[in-house]
Amino acid sequence: MSFIRLTHGKRQYKNIKYTTMKHNIYKTTIVALLLFFIPFMPTSQAQQTKKELVGVLINHQFYSKDMPLNEIMSIQKGLQNLDDGEQHTVLHILVPDDFVAPKTWKKYEIKRSNVVNADKFEAKVLLFDEMRKVTHSADKQFKNPKIGQKLPGTFTLQDLDGNTWTQDSLRNRVTVVNVWYSGCGPCRKEMPELSTWKTRFPEVTFLSADFEKPEIVKAITEKHGFNWTHLPNDRYFTQWVGNEGFPLTLVIAMDGTLQYLSHKTCNETREEVFRLLKWLTTIQKE
Numbered sequence: 001m002s003f004i005r006l007t008h009g010k011r012q013y014k015n016i017k018y019t020t021m022k023h024n025i026y027k028t029t030i031v032a033l034l035l036f037f038i039p040f041m042p043t044s045q046a047q048q049t050k051k052e053l054v055g056v057l058i059n060h061q062f063y064s065k066d067m068p069l070n071e072i073m074s075i076q077k078g079l080q081n082l083d084d085g086e087q088h089t090v091l092h093i094l095v096p097d098d099f100v101a102p103k104t105w106k107k108y109e110i111k112r113s114n115v116v117n118a119d120k121f122e123a124k125v126l127l128f129d130e131m132r133k134v135t136h137s138a139d140k141q142f143k144n145p146k147i148g149q150k151l152p153g154t155f156t157l158q159d160l161d162g163n164t165w166t167q168d169s170l171r172n173r174v175t176v177v178n179v180w181y182s183g184c185g186p187c188r189k190e191m192p193e194l195s196t197w198k199t200r201f202p203e204v205t206f207l208s209a210d211f212e213k214p215e216i217v218k219a220i221t222e223k224h225g226f227n228w229t230h231l232p233n234d235r236y237f238t239q240w241v242g243n244e245g246f247p248l249t250l251v252i253a254m255d256g257t258l259q260y261l262s263h264k265t266c267n268e269t270r271e272e273v274f275r276l277l278k279w280l281t282t283i284q285k286e
Contacts, residue, residue, distance in 0.1 A: 054090055054110050054115050054116070055067060055090065055091060056072065056090070056091050056093060056108075057082070057090045057091070057092045057093065057121060057125065058092075058093045058095060058099075058101065059095060059099065059101065060122065060125065061101065061109060062090075062109070062110040062111075062112065062115050062118065063105065063108040063109060063110060064108045064109075064110055066108055067105070067108050071102075071105075072091075072093060075093070075095055075096075075099060076093045076094060076095065077094050077095060077096060078093075078094035079091060079092070079093060079094070080092040080093075080094065080128065082121050082124045082125070084116070084117035084120040084121060085120070086116075086117065088116050088117060090121050092121075092124075092125060092128075124183070127181075127182070127183055127212075128183060130211070131181055131183065131211070134211045134235060134238045134239065134241075135238060135239065135241040135242055135243075136242065136243075144240055144242070145240065145250075145258045145261065146258065147258055147259065147260070147261065148257055148258070148259075149257060149258060150255075150256045150257050150258075151167060151170075151252065151256060151258060153236070154166070154167060155167065155236035155237075157209070157231040157233070157234060157236065158231070158232075158233075159207075159229050159230055159231055160214055160217065160218055160221075160229075160230045160232065161229075163229075165207070165229075165231060167256060170205065170252055170256060171254075171256065172254050173204075173205045173254060174201075174203070174204045174205065174251075174252070174253060174254055174277065174280045174281055175204070175205040175206075175207060175250075175251070175252040176197070176204060176205070176206050176207070176249065176250065176251050176252075176273065176277070177207045177208070177209055177237055177248075177249070177250040177252065178194060178206075178207070178208045178209070178228065178247055178248070178249055179208075179209045179210070179234070179237045179238055179240070179241060179246065179247060179248035179249075179250070180208060180209075180210055180246055180247045180248075181210050181211060181212060181238075181246060182210070182212060182216055182220055184245075184246040184247060186246070186247060186265050187246050187247045187265075188220065188224055189265075190247065190265045191221070191224035191225065191226035192224060192225055192226070193270075194206075194208075194226065194228065195225055195226055195227045195228070198227060198228070200274075201277050201281060203281050204277055204281065205229070206228040206229065207228060207229050207230075207231055208221070208226065208228045208229070208230045208231065209230075209231045209234035209236070209237040209238060210230070210231070210232055210234055210238070211232075211233065211234050211235060211238045212232060212233075213232060213233065214232040214233070216232070217230050217232040218230070218232075237250065240261075241263070244263035245263050246263075247263075247264075247265050248261070248262070248263050249261070249262045249265075249269065249273065251273060251276055251277065251280070253280055254280070254283075259276060259280065260272065260273060260276050
C-alpha cells in the first residue's frame, strides 16, 4: 500500500514509511493520479455489468473516476492507493478532519452497493485509520524515548502463546523489538530476513509488536515464516512510530536503556544493528 503526503513544498512517501523528498513534487503526484484514472480491468464481464468500478474514496464515500483532478488536488492532504487484490484500485484521498464535501460532488457519488469489493477497500481504510490513531495518540503517556535512557512509561503485553511481557521481562536481556503492521509492505518483506537473526544471536531476545489482533498477527507471521516472539494488541511500542513510519527497530540493553532506534529497513540498518548486538552481547558475557 503506497502513500503520498504533500506538506510545505515537500513530499513524503509512506509504505507505510515517510521519506522526505525535495524534487518533482507535482510531477509524481500527477503521474500517480493519471495512472490511477486509467480504466480498470474487471475480474469478469458479468461482474462488470453488475457493479460499477470506482475511482475515488473520500471520508468513506465512493466517487466516480470523473471527479475533477483540480478539485481533488485542492482539498487533499495525502493520497493513498488501495487495491482489492483483484486488479481493482481506488484512490483514497486524505482530507482534514473538518472537511465537508461540496454539494457539487453529489453527481459523482456512487452507492456502496454498486462498488466492486467495497468491503475490501473499506477494511483497508479502517485499518489505516486505526494505525494513524495508534501512532498519533493524543493521550500518549510519554514522549519518544531517548538513546541512553530507560524505556518510559509501563507496558503489559501478551504474546501469541499467552505469556505476559513487561519491562521486568526485559531485565538482564539484550532485546530487539521490531514494530510493524499488516499494511506495511516493507515490514512483511523483511520478515524472512529477520528470522535469521535468532540463529545469528541466540542469546538475544527478539520481540515483534503489532497493534492488530492476535489472529491477524498469527496469520501473517506464519505466512512469512517470522519466528520472533510476537506481541499483538500493542499500544506501547507502536506509539513511537509517529510520522516516521514502519517498520521501527529498537535495541534495548540489559539495563533497560534504549541503545538504537530506526524507522527504516535496509542493509545499512541491519549492519548497524549487528555491530551493536555484537558489542552488547560481548558485554553481557563479561
